[in-house]
Amino acid sequence: MIEETKITRNYQITIPATIRKKLGLKVGDTLIVKLEGDRIILEPKRRSITEIRIRLGRKVDWRYVEETIREVIEKG
Structure with missing residues (x-):
């Protein structure tokens, strides 16, 4: 673009x-x-994961987010 x-x-x-x-x-x-x-x-x-957690609070299932990130990294 x-x-x-x-x-x-x-x-x-x-x-x-x-x-x-x-x-x-x-x-x-x-x-x-x-x-x-x-x-x-x-x-x-880019914000750190800690900053994002604070900003979003309890609105997000962080276990799911972290698991998804690990899967993407492993697939590379």
């Missing part, structure tokens, strides 16, 4: 809506900025 954006006078950019939606970015999320050669790479900072 390729999108275009402009740099404002304050050196800010807007992340296009299609990309925000695809990555699930929300106001207040943190991005990691990397420089690779002459390319600027933006990546969402």
